[in-house]
Amino acid sequence: MKYFGTDGFRGEANNGLNVEHAFKIGRFIGWYYGARQDKKGRIVVGKDTRRSSYMFEAAIVSGLVASGADAYMLHVIPTPGVAYETVDGCFDCGVMISASHNPYSDNGIKLVNGDGYKMEESVLEQIESYIDDEFEIPLATGDSIGATIDYMQGRNRYIAHLISSANFSLQGVKIGLDCANGSASSVAKPVFDALGADVRVINNNPDGFNINVDCGSTHLDRLRRHVVEQGLDVGFAYDGDADRCLAVDERGNVVDGDLILYVCGVYLNKHGRLTAGTVVPTVMSNFGLFRAFDEAHLSYETTAVGDKNVYACMRKNGYSLGGEQSGHIIFGDIAQTGDGILTSLRIMEVLRAERETLSQLCAPVKLYPQLLTNVRVTDKEAAMNDEAVLASVEAAEEFLGERGRVLLRASGTEPLVRVLAEAPTDELCQKASAFMLDALEPFRA
Template sequence: MKYFGTDGFRGRANEGLTVEHAYRIGRFVGWYYGIHRGRKARVVLGKDTRRSSYMFESALVAGLVASGADAYMLHVIPTPGLSYEVVDGSFDCGIMVTASHNPYSDNGIKLVNREGYKMEEDVLQKIEDYIDGLVDVPLATGDKIGCTVDYMQGRNRYIASLIASANFSLQGVKVGLDCANGAASSVAKPVFDALGADVRVINNAPNGFNINVDCGSTHIERLQRHVVENALDVGFAFDGDADRCIAVDERGHVVDGDLILYVCGKYLNKHGRLAKGTVVPTVMSNFGLFRALDEAHLSYETTAVGDKNVYARMREMGYSLGGEQSGHIIFGDIEKTGDGIMTALRVCEVIRAEREPLSELTRPVVLYPQVLINVLVGDKDAAMASEAVQAATKEAAELLGGDGRVLVRASGTEPLVRVLAEAPTAEQCRQADEVIVRALKPFEA
């Protein structure tokens, strides 16, 4: 794919991803699902809180209605809320404007099919061909021109669905929420309030520029302090579009996606709700998770990095729980994509049912040190194909022997090569990382 990566079309606003790109995406989607099929398309749109999201939303809407589609605007909503409403409202597809955990200066466009899954690659390729001028799409005229609909009730239905998914009370539970000044800001607190929790919220005042700035799931330190200083029972941090969740236990310790998979997997299996007794992590998950799952007599199957790959394996094999260390967790029995707020609710369910603090629930997992270095490069493909980099990767693996591992991969959303080492000590990790980082220096941007 030329434009669409593993998590949509993403780039610096009006540089890598321009308003013209957004307009043309809207034009093609409106035609493809509407006039192309002899009817009027219904497309639902959502966005996060970054300043450029409003610009891209307007361009997408202009393109959609110009091609004859009706555009239903959810406004600011988490990405999983858009996926939920595509299905709940029987829309032809959904479009989300977000760059997730990236800085405010970036943005992205994600497309969701009518079943709530990420859009099929053959459709994305057709969109790319239209962007590059390889195909033409007619403009709608007369009564064929589409309309816009203010669809706030869709967001309200999503909030109601989250509340309804919880068959427990959080009365008396002190919960901290870090909304990353993003899409969770108008959704997370109402959900926990409705369940009776004593909610303490931080970073829920978006201004267009402060999304993900020293807050949220990628900057967990502020939530750690918030939990400890206010003697909270648990804390949850979301990313910009709220499809990720990282937890903090009552002692202020980080509970990442690996630990959440363990806690929820063990609980669901205990109650006969873990399909085939199997959890689906990625190759980036910590060795400590795998060993803890073995000790808990749970099976696991790893996938390539990306929630798209995790869910594909879950669908293929009929598994019900999978996710990533970064906090993308998918509960396949009730959702089709990672939902940070849903993940927080499921962790709270375990805490309430087991009557144990989160620190105790995670205690059996002893995580290996991991050191991740992100190398900014000019050409990811060239760096990954380099014989020198491949040789350095082999050398680093031999340096660790059988006591650890190294993983080198290109980011799907940023111009980065990620170098991860895992070993019994952080010093061993750093030594292994440096072997590979040196080989990447000729490719640095």
Template sequence: MKYFGTDGFRGEANVGLTVEHAYKIGRFVGWYYGANRERKARVIVGKDTRRSSYMFEAALVSGLVASGADAYMLHVIPTPGVAHQTVEGCFDCGIMISASHNPFCDNGIKLVNSDGFKMDEDVLELIEDYIDGKSEVPLATGNHIGATVDYMQGRNRYIASLIASANFSLQGVKIGIDCANGSASSVAKPVFDALGADVRVINAAPDGFNINVDCGSTHMERLQRHVVEQGLDVGFAYDGDADRCLAVDERGRVVDGDQILYVCGVYLNKHGRLSGGTVVPTIASNFGLVKSLELAGLSAVTSGVGDRHVYAKMREGGYSLGGEQTGHTIFGDIERTGDGIMTSLRVMEVIRAERETLSQLTAPCRLLPQAQVAVHVADKDAALENMGVQNAIAEAEAALAGEGRVLVRKSGTESVIRVLAEAPDQASADAAMKRIANALEAL
């Protein structure tokens, strides 16, 4: 794919991703799901809080209605809210404007099909051909021109669905949430309020520039302090579009996506709700998770990195739980994509049902020390094929002598190579990671 990566079309706003790109995506989608099928298309559009999201929303909607589609505008909403409402509202397609955990200067366009899954690659290829001028799409005229619809009720229905998914009360529970100044800012608190929790919110004042800035799931320090200083029972942090969730236990320690998979996997299996007794982590998940799951009597089937690949593996094997260390957790019995707020509700279900603290629930999950870094490179493929880099990888693996591992891979959304090392001790993991990172930085 030329434009669309593992998580949509990403780029710096008006540099790698421009309003012209957005307009053309809208034009093609509006035609493809409408005139191409001899009926008016219905497309739902959501966005996060970064400044450029408003610009891209206007361009997308202009393209959609110019091709004859009706554009239903959800405004600011988490990415999983778009997927949920695409299915619930029987829309032809859903579009989310977000660059997730990236800086405010970046943005992205994600598309989901009518089933709420990430858009099929054959359709994305057709969109790319149109962007590159390889095909043409007619403009709608007369009464065939589309309309825009303010669809705030869709956002309210999404919030209601989250509340309805919880069959427990959080009365008396003190919960901290970090909304990353993003999409969760106007959604998460109403959900926890409705369940009776004592909610303490931070980073829920978006200004277009502060999304993900020293906050959210990529910067957990402030939430850790918040939980400890306020004496909270648990804390949850989301990323910019709220499809990720990491937690903080009552002691102020970070609980990552691997540990969330362990806690939820063991609980669901205990109650006969884990399909095949199997959890689907990714190749980047901590090897200690796999060992801990085995000790708990569960199996692990790994997938490629990215929630698209996690869900594909889950569908392939009929599994009901999978996710990434970064906090994308998918509960396949109730959703089709990662939903940060849903993840926090599922963790709360375990805490309430087991009558244990989060630190107690995670204690049996013994993770190996890790060291990881993202190294910016000019050409990702050339970097991985470089002989110096390959030698550094081989030397790092030899130094770990089978007691750890290294994983070196291309990012699907950025011009970086991600390096991960695991070892029995932190010093060995750091040394292995630095050996490879130094070789990449020397290019």
């Protein structure tokens, strides 16, 4: 794919991804789901809180109505809210404007089909061809021009859906929420308030520039202090578009996606709600997680990195739980994508049912030290195919032997090569990483 990566079309606003791109995406999907099928297309559109999201929203909506489709505007909402409402409202397609955990200066456009899944690559390829002017699409005229609809009730229905997914009370439970000054700012607190929790929220005052800045699931220090200083039972941190969630236990310890998969997997299996007794993690998950799964008599099937790959495996085999270390957790019984707020509700369900603290529930997992280094490069493809780089991976593997593992992969959304080393000690991780980092030096940006 030329423009669309593993998580949509990403880039610096009006540089890698510009307003003309957004207008053309709107033009294509407005026509594809409307005039092409001789009907009025219905497309739902959401966005996060970064300043450029408003510009891209206007461009996409203009493209949609110019092609004859009606654009239903959800305004600021989590990415999973767009996926949910696309299905719930019987829309042809959903559009989310967000760069997730990236800086405010970046943005992205994610598309979901009418079933709430990530858009098929065959459609994305056609969009890319249209962006490159390989064919034309007629403009709508007269009464065929589309309309814009303020669709705030769609966000309200999503909030109601989250509340109804929790069949328990949180009365008397003290919960900290870090909304990353992003999409969760308008949704998370009302959900926990409705369930009776004592909610203490931080980073929920977006100004267009502060999304993900020293906050949210990529910067947990403030939430950790908040939980300990306030004497809270648990804390949850979301990313910019709230499709990820990481937790903090009552002691201030980080509970990452691996630990969340363990806690929820063991609980769901205990109650007969884990399909085939199987969890779907990625190859980036910790060895300690796999060993804990073995001890808990849970099966697991690993996939390549990316929630798209996790869900493809889940959907193919009917599995009900999967996710990534980053906190992108998918509960296949009620969602087609990762949902940070839903993840935090599922964790609270376990805490309430088991009557244990989060630290107690995580205790059986003994995680190996991991060292993940992100190397910014000039050319990801060239770096990943370089003979010296490939040889360095083999050298690192030979060095560790059965003591650990290494993994080298290109980021799907940024000009980065990720170097992962996992071993019984930090020192071994550093020595294994050094093989690959030295080989990548000529490619550094």
